[in-house]
Amino acid sequence: xxxxxxxxxxxxxxxxxxxxxxxxxxxxxxxxxxxxxxxxxxxxxxxxxxxxxxxxxxxxxxxxxxxxxxxxxxxxxxxxxxxxxxxxxxxxxxxxxxxxxxxxxxxxxxxxxxxxxxxxxxxxxxxxxxxxxxxxxxxxxxxxxxxxxxxxxxxxxxxxxxxxxxxxxxxxxxxxxxxxxxxxxxxxxxxxxxxxxxxxxxxxxxxxxxxxxxxxxxxxxxxxxxxxxxxxxxxxxxxxxxxxxxxxxxxxxxxxxxxxxxxxxxxxxxxxxxxxxxxxx
Amino acid sequence: xxxxxxxxxxxxxxxxxxxxxxxxxxxxxxxxxxxxxxxxxxxxxxxxxxxxxxxxxxxxxxxxxxxxxxxxxxxxxxxxxxxxxxxxxxxxxxxxxxxxxxxxxxxxxxxxxxxxxxxxxxxxxxxxxxxxxxxxxxxxxxxxxxxxxxxxxxxxxxxxxxxxxxxxxxxxxxxxxxxxxxxxxxxxxxxxxxxxxxxxxxxxxxxxxxxxxxxxxxxxxxxxxxxxxxxxxxxxxxxxxxxxxxxxxxxxxxxxxxxxxxxxxxxxxxxxxxxxxxxxxxxxxxxxxxxxxxxxxxxxxxxxxxxxxxxxxxxxxxxxxxxxxxx
Numbered sequence: 001x002x003x004x005x006x007x008x009x010x011x012x013x014x015x016x017x018x019x020x021x022x023x024x025x026x027x028x029x030x031x032x033x034x035x036x037x038x039x040x041x042x043x044x045x046x047x048x049x050x051x052x053x054x055x056x057x058x059x060x061x062x063x064x065x066x067x068x069x070x071x072x073x074x075x076x077x078x079x080x081x082x083x084x085x086x087x088x089x090x091x092x093x094x095x096x097x098x099x100x101x102x103x104x105x106x107x108x109x110x111x112x113x114x115x116x117x118x119x120x121x122x123x124x125x126x127x128x129x130x131x132x133x134x135x136x137x138x139x140x141x142x143x144x145x146x147x148x149x150x151x152x153x154x155x156x157x158x159x160x161x162x163x164x165x166x167x168x169x170x171x172x173x174x175x176x177x178x179x180x181x182x183x184x185x186x187x188x189x190x191x192x193x194x195x196x197x198x199x200x201x202x203x204x205x206x207x208x209x210x211x212x213x214x215x216x217x218x219x220x221x222x223x224x225x226x227x228x229x230x231x232x233x234x235x236x237x238x239x240x241x242x243x244x245x246x247x248x249x250x251x252x253x254x255x256x257x258x259x260x261x262x263x264x265x266x267x268x269x270x271x272x273x274x275x276x277x278x279x280x281x
Numbered sequence: 282x283x284x285x286x287x288x289x290x291x292x293x294x295x296x297x298x299x300x301x302x303x304x305x306x307x308x309x310x311x312x313x314x315x316x317x318x319x320x321x322x323x324x325x326x327x328x329x330x331x332x333x334x335x336x337x338x339x340x341x342x343x344x345x346x347x348x349x350x351x352x353x354x355x356x357x358x359x360x361x362x363x364x365x366x367x368x369x370x371x372x373x374x375x376x377x378x379x380x381x382x383x384x385x386x387x388x389x390x391x392x393x394x395x396x397x398x399x400x401x402x403x404x405x406x407x408x409x410x411x412x413x414x415x416x417x418x419x420x421x422x423x424x425x426x427x428x429x430x431x432x433x434x435x436x437x438x439x440x441x442x443x444x445x446x447x448x449x450x451x452x453x454x455x456x457x458x459x460x461x462x463x464x465x466x467x468x469x470x471x472x473x474x475x476x477x478x479x480x481x482x483x484x485x486x487x488x489x490x491x492x493x494x495x496x497x498x499x500x501x502x503x504x505x506x507x508x509x510x511x512x513x514x515x516x517x518x519x520x521x522x523x524x525x526x527x528x529x530x531x532x533x534x535x536x537x538x539x540x541x542x543x544x545x546x547x548x549x550x551x552x553x554x555x556x557x558x559x560x561x562x563x564x565x566x567x568x569x570x571x572x573x574x575x576x577x578x579x580x581x582x583x584x585x586x587x588x589x590x591x592x593x594x595x596x597x598x599x600x601x602x603x604x605x606x607x608x
């Protein structure tokens with residue numbers, strides 16, 4: 001009996017590994033193709049293992065005739081991601097504290113408003129959001145790129161509210177009696193204690209912002225504000241027989257995705273907690 | 282649809298703040314009972330909420346309400362102010378055959394994507410809900426696509442989908458089984474399923490994580506006991522696993538639904554531009570074209586109202602279905 005369950009478990013593990021490899025295969029193929037020569041990549045039938053490693057594809061993605069990635073775009077992506085996520089974090093923690101621990105008229109209305117907004121993502125209000133930004137003369141500026149995304153505070157505010165509601169009431173009473181202002185409580189107590197929630201929030205928001213395509217596409221038509229997803233979309237849209245060699249394109253995708261893969265591996269636990277609100281062991 | 286699944290169920294954390302440790306830091310005050318004080322906090326809450334609410338109002342509330350107003354106007358935004366035209370945009374919408382095609386395409390894209398995502402994710406979660414030494418590494422294989430953007434996926438999958446058995450990896454693999462592969466992105470029948478395949482792939486990590494979280498609340502002993510009693514996998518799924526994870530399905534569906542709503546623009550714009558012959562023209566893409574290519578901002582706003590209604594309708598349908606399943 002025991003032997004048979006152990007055998008079943010072993011089969012299950014093998015199946016789990018094989019299925020996992022299949023699911024990860026597009027990404028594994030991406031990495032393999034980014035290291036192939038262009039001749040090998042276009043050979044028939046298609047090959048999946050590089051016969052020799054062409055690391056030059058990666059430098060080619062940044063320089064010369066084959067350039068795909070402008071350093072400016074890389075910088076723009078970094079500015080957009082840190083700006084939008086950093087600002088939104090500040091809005092969400094302070095707002096979260098207010099609706100979690102402070103008592104005021106209209107609290108449930110505000111909470112409900114945030115909740116409803118979760119089901120109306122910016123993609124469905126693209127046109128009016130663009131017009132608001134346009135009327136504020138913010139199109140083709142960093143604030144125009146960043147502010148409308150930072151303002152999507154529904155998810156973050158509710159995440160922090162949920163976390164802060166579980167902080168014991170006595171803690172806040174004690175601090176108040178000690179003469180601490182809400183501002184001190186916020187800075188010295190709530191922000192440090194909410195670190196796990198912050199980690200979960202950052203994990204999800206950084207990925208979302210770095211990978212965002214539609215808003216930067218309309219908010220920064222000009223080109224100098226172009227972010228990396230637009231760069232990829234451009235090489236992705238050009239048909240076959242294009243100027244950029246396919247292996248350099250694959251290298252570019254790896255370069256753009258790698259920061260997020262590293263982030264994801266580093267914060268996988270926080271990402272999972274942010275999504276589920278509980279520990280997956 | 283209430284916010285309950287996202288705001289409460291999903292985030293109902295089991296984490297406990299270590300009360301003793303926290304209070305220990307301020308033990309001197311802990312001994313004194315707090316005097317009765319007003320629970321209202323005066324204007325302070327609004328100070329803390331103001332930055333958030335102001336931004337939220339400008340870039341979320343105003344666009345939603347303003348979009349509704351704008352749908353009764355025509356405007357190309359470069360000339361003067363919007364002109365009130367009453368229901369004209371809605372009349373036009375009802376007689377525009379491309380709108381209905383776009384709605385059907387959107388529904389097909391979402392339903393044929395979200396439903397497989399739910400079933401596959403549950404299967405995957407069951408598969409990786411085992412403990413062994415390198416389980417964390419193996420789970421990473423399942424979760425890592427979550428780091429990919431739609432744009433990056435589009436570039437990679439375009440190459441995987443290359444047509445002809447001699448070119449694309451996928452077509453080569455399929456033809457090895459003696460099946461003639463379809464033309465994928467160039468085919469009127471297969472372009473939309475191809476986009477669904479990419480989006481399912483991108484939606485699986487989040488959905489799998491959610492199911493895994495639910496699965497891990499089922500005690501191991503329960504499944505072991507069932508196995509010892511001779512219950513096979515099918516019976517375990519039916520009698521223990523599904524009842525245990527059923528509540529999570531609504532949240533999985535909502536998260537997937539929102540992810541497919543986003544995918545319905547990014548992938549279409551990068552890979553197909555609505556082609557071939559409008560087969561992949563989703564409503565969001567049609568809105569984008571009307572606004573930013575033709576400059577029909579009033580009409581695009583009316584279509585956005587329809588888009589919100591479509592997503593809202595799907596959420597409502599989800600609620601009805603989940604109510605039926607629960608019964």
